[in-house]
Amino acid sequence: MTVKAMLPRGFATSAPIVIVGAGAAGFCAALSAHEAGVDVVVLERDSVPRGSTALSAGLIPAAGTRFQKTLCITDSPALFAADIQRKAHGEADAAIVKSVAQEAGPTIEWLADRYGFPFSVVHDFDYPGHSARRMHGLPTRSGVELIDRLRQTADEAEIPLILNATVSALYAGADRIIRGVELTRPDGTRDTLGCQALILACSGYGGAADLVARHIPEMRGASYFGHPGNRGDAVLWGDALGAKLLHMSGYQGHGSVAHPHGVLITWAVIMKGGFQVNTKGVRFSNESAGYSEQAAVVLAQPDGIAFDIFDERIAAIARQFADFREAETCGAVIEASTVALLAERLKLPSSALAQSFAEVEETKRADKEDRFGRSFAGAAPLSPPFKAVKVTGALFHTQGGLAVDEGARALSSQGGGLPNLFAVGGAAAGVSGSLASGYLSGNGLLTATVLGRIAGKGAANFVTQGG
Numbered sequence: 001m002t003v004k005a006m007l008p009r010g011f012a013t014s015a016p017i018v019i020v021g022a023g024a025a026g027f028c029a030a031l032s033a034h035e036a037g038v039d040v041v042v043l044e045r046d047s048v049p050r051g052s053t054a055l056s057a058g059l060i061p062a063a064g065t066r067f068q069k070t071l072c073i074t075d076s077p078a079l080f081a082a083d084i085q086r087k088a089h090g091e092a093d094a095a096i097v098k099s100v101a102q103e104a105g106p107t108i109e110w111l112a113d114r115y116g117f118p119f120s121v122v123h124d125f126d127y128p129g130h131s132a133r134r135m136h137g138l139p140t141r142s143g144v145e146l147i148d149r150l151r152q153t154a155d156e157a158e159i160p161l162i163l164n165a166t167v168s169a170l171y172a173g174a175d176r177i178i179r180g181v182e183l184t185r186p187d188g189t190r191d192t193l194g195c196q197a198l199i200l201a202c203s204g205y206g207g208a209a210d211l212v213a214r215h216i217p218e219m220r221g222a223s224y225f226g227h228p229g230n231r232g233d234a235v236l237w238g239d240a241l242g243a244k245l246l247h248m249s250g251y252q253g254h255g256s257v258a259h260p261h262g263v264l265i266t267w268a269v270i271m272k273g274g275f276q277v278n279t280k281g282v283r284f285s286n287e288s289a290g291y292s293e294q295a296a297v298v299l300a301q302p303d304g305i306a307f308d309i310f311d312e313r314i315a316a317i318a319r320q321f322a323d324f325r326e327a328e329t330c331g332a333v334i335e336a337s338t339v340a341l342l343a344e345r346l347k348l349p350s351s352a353l354a355q356s357f358a359e360v361e362e363t364k365r366a367d368k369e370d371r372f373g374r375s376f377a378g379a380a381p382l383s384p385p386f387k388a389v390k391v392t393g394a395l396f397h398t399q400g401g402l403a404v405d406e407g408a409r410a411l412s413s414q415g416g417g418l419p420n421l422f423a424v425g426g427a428a429a430g431v432s433g434s435l436a437s438g439y440l441s442g443n444g445l446l447t448a449t450v451l452g453r454i455a456g457k458g459a460a461n462f463v464t465q466g467g
């Protein structure tokens with residue numbers, strides 16, 4: 001991935017705004033630039049837009065929406081911003097946090113009211129770190145539905161989307177103004193496309209094992225569960241252009257991926273009163289701290305394996321998620337009528353599992369914190385039939401990237417901004433800080449959709465004001 005200083009004699013064609021990547025970030029940027037009346041072209045490596053967006057549960061956090069008000073949920077952007085910053089250990093850029101927390105509600109309502117996205121709030125369990133129920137999702141609670149609706153909306157707006165087009169280089173002068181891009185087709189042929197503003201929406205570096213090993217050593221060798229085409233192109237270009245890269249060790253992990261099936265098991269199974277044990281049948285952590293940091297904790301257990309333990313009541317809540325239904329279909333969810341039978345089916349030491357059960361249920365009854373500092377306040381006791389899933393930890397999404405301002409414009413490592421370069425979603429440094437534990441549920445699609453919308457508008461302004 002290079003930045004070419006030698007400009008071609010002339011670009012084959014050009015567009016005012018070029019967007020690299022057709023995930024949630026790219027499409028939101030494209031729709032908002034198009035609404036501002038500026039032509040935009042989206043370039044996507046794959047033959048069908050999918051990205052990590054399609055692999056996600058498609059849940060976007062937003063505060064103060066009409067969907068929350070219908071359910072009498074009290075929330076505000078200020079409360080949301082405080083939750084983001086608390087989870088990020090105060091490391092996230094305060095101005096960006098304020099901006100995304102403020103704009104998330106209007107972004108959800110924009111997609112709902114202008115484009116007919118049928119959002120609803122996940123109202124039956126709490127996500128770790130969120131002090132209000134504010135995760136908004138589409139009916140299937142799947143990212144496939146989100147990306148397909150975004151693509152259809154962009155198609156209806158007649159926004160040009162060029163598929164099978166890998167952006168292989170940027171063209172920039174010594175002034176670091178981006179003049180255009182080179183794109184490579186699957187048969188190796190190359191083309192060029194000029195632009196006045198460029199939006200990098202080509203996500204993070206989870207698909208580049210060398211970058212993961214360099215920046216996130218604790219996830220070296222871990223399974224990567226995100227889109228394999230996210231190979232760090234944005235950060236490589238940013239680095240070459242002298243852009244500021246931030247929080248490169250930050251990431252979204254997950255401590256509950258069915259093994260060996262490779263299906264996400266929603267953290268609702270834990271938050272509603274379930275728990276995890278290792279292959280010895282023993283608990284090992286405060287699971288409610290967050291699923292992201294739990295990835296490394298699970299991977300540190302013998303064989304990198306844990307078991308989610310819950311019951312049918314919790315499974316009924318988890319079934320709203322397409323992933324969980326898939327896990328049931330593929331036989332990842334084990335059921336048993338007694339703890340002893342469950343231990344037998346999971347091949348776990350029976351007495352240790354019984355002791356773990358007893359410890360959890362006693363904590364619930366006594367309404368106190370357990371030895372790991374976890375409170376099960378409000379959680380009902382587990383009752384038969386019991387359920388369990390063998391899980392492992394995985395890397396979902398990197399959180400570092402190009403540092404941007406509130407307008408999603410890339411910042412220079414020497415201070416100031418790069419004139420016509422924007423970065424959004426996984427291409428930009430998120431709001432999670434430098435640690436896995438800094439990831440608040442939904443930070444990924446938050447910065448994809450909200451920063452995407454902001455960048456589209458900002459790039460359009462830049463172009464209409466004469467660049």
Ligand SMILES: Cc1cc2nc3c(=O)[nH]c(=O)nc-3n(C[C@H](O)[C@H](O)[C@H](O)COP(=O)(O)OP(=O)(O)OC[C@H]3O[C@@H](n4cnc5c(N)ncnc54)[C@H](O)[C@@H]3O)c2cc1C
Nearest residue numbers: 021023024025045051052053056057167425426442444445
């Ligand atoms: C299993 C899983 C569950 C998740 N669940 C959630 C959730 O519920 N809520 C949440 O907020 N986040 C979730 N996330 C994180 C979320 O998916 C991401 O943060 C988000 O999708 C990033 O969106 P994006 O548009 O930046 O990137 P992507 O959706 O990955 O899109 C990037 C696109 O850029 C393309 N591309 C890359 N390089 C090039 C190039 N050189 N040229 C052309 N195209 C290129 C890729 O092919 C891809 O289509 C989850 C992640 C995973 C893996």
